[in-house]
Amino acid sequence: MDVNLREEPKAEGQSSEIRHKRNSKLISYWKVNWWKHLLQVALCGLYAIPFYVIIVMSFKPITDRSPRLSLPNTLYLENYIGVFQNGMGRAIFNTVIVTISVVLIEVVLGCMAAYPLARHKCKKNTIISNIFLGVMMIPGLSVLVGVYSLLAHIGGINTYWGLVMVCVGFGLPTSIFLYQNFISSIPKELDEAAYIDGAGTFRTFWNIILPQLKPVTVTVVILTGVGIWNEYMSSLYILQKSDMFTVTLKINSYFSAAKQDFGGAAAAAIVGMLPVIIMYLFLQKYFIKGAVDSAVKG
Secondary structure: OHHHHHHHHHHHHHHHHHHHHHHHHHHHHHHHHHHHHHHHHHHHHHHHHHHHHHHHHHOOOOOOOOOOOOOOOOOOOHHHHHHHHOOHHHHHHHHHHHHHHHHHHHHHHHHHHHHHHHHOOOHHHHHHHHHHHHHHHOOHHHHHHHHHHHHHHHOOOOOHHHHHHHHHHHHHHHHHHHHHHHHHOOOOHHHHHHHHOOOOHHHHHHHHHHHHHHHHHHHHHHHHHHHHHOOOHHHHHHOOOHHHOOHHHHHHOOEOOOOEOHHHHHHHHHHHHHHHHHHHHHHHHHHHHHHHHHHHHO
16 A cells, blocks of 8 residues: 555656656747748638638629628628529539540540650650650640631530540640659569560550559649639630530629629639539548659659
């Protein structure tokens, strides 16, 4: 009994000493890194301001002349009702069709084109790789007139496939570049072992290389998907009928020489963001893991 009584104060003293050391480390940490956390809070606030403004504006009528940052007196829900009455649902459907089509094509063609470029180092492949890099440097607007003329000649205006072709043409070089760099980091001995076992080029790519491309594929899907969802300039020229409008064109339709409906445009923008936000919330762990793995391995 006496031994236990002597051990209890000793244990309490050790725990208080550990607690004191922990608090001292925490205080020292904050003394050194307080400015980093302050900068993080400031940056978060800077990014949050546009979202706050757009949410507040979406609940204000077109006649409201109050400051942008002020809260609405009453929640004006007519903006959101009007968004769907004006065909926002159709615009989201159009955007989903184009985005999925472009992402699938870029992933399939990108990884298949990058494999021989990464594995067979020769002068011809070097020239092809440099051409892809050169295409990435060309501003899309500089060739848009020629692209529009070609699409008009072959009947691609106001069609899904017309916009998909243009988006794939501008985005595929970037996908090939990402896949090529990632495949180059995969040991070539894996291919040689597969060839020794009797596998051909396609089987080696399908069974050995393709399963390892998940991280970079996630990166390509994120970059391409978000880019196509936000695409505006090509859609503005190619999609001229209102029933073919994408999300960005539908938001733009709230601004004209006759009126500027900021409340309606804000509500349309929020509705247009929801599919992307919902998808990210459900798949964020795959996105984060894929992006990190791609950065580490690539």
